[in-house]
Amino acid sequence: MSGGLDMDINKIKAGKYQLVVQRWDRQTSKPGEPFTFDRFSRGDEVTLSEEEARRLVPAGAAVTPGSLEKAQAERAAAQLRAALNQVPDDVRAALLEQHGLTGGGTTAHEPSVASDVQRPGDSDSVATWRSYAVERGVPAEEAAKLDRKAIIDRFPVE
Known part of the structure; x- marks a missing residue:
């Protein structure tokens, strides 16, 4: 849809x-x-x-201008997190330290790449909203099945 x-x-x-x-x-x-x-x-x-x-x-x-690049950056951050989750904890910690990233996620397997995730605009593409959902912790497989309204409803304006 x-x-x-x-x-x-x-x-x-x-x-x-x-x-x-x-x-x-x-x-x-x-x-x-x-x-x-x-x-x-x-x-x-x-x-x-x-x-x-x-x-x-x-x-x-x-x-909106910049949304495409933002979605690409968010996808790259999600891919980085997924890749980091595949390596042992000690290697992950070394990589994070080497590249100046923090391990401020909710678990050892969720390093924080971006400290504040900016909520997309209501008219942003569904791809942007799916990237946002992944950034907020929704598994990529689940996010791929959600439409924009479902994601907006799941993450209301705070």
Whole structure:
């Protein structure tokens, strides 16, 4: 299920967004003229009209600028934690110390890579919300099955 079904489309406004889809074409020609368009690619920041934003954001095709990089960093942090959980405690402690990371997690097998996890915006992609859930301790397999609304409900604004 698309994460877009659980958001209030009326809260989505025109503005700058970052594309998540591989390619998006915006028609620039008027009816009756030869067809012309502007082509954008994944990661491009584009200024969307309200109509475009209300179509692309719920579909997961566009997110607020920086959300894509944030989700990638959160995935990398989750992968680091998973890798550290595979090594013996003494090796883990040495690696954490060597790289200036702390072991401030809730158990010896949950080192703290990021001390404060920032809650995504309600219109962020479901992938961003799943990364957030993993960062907050939800197993990756479980997070992959959750939609955006379920994760938002599980982690209300504090």
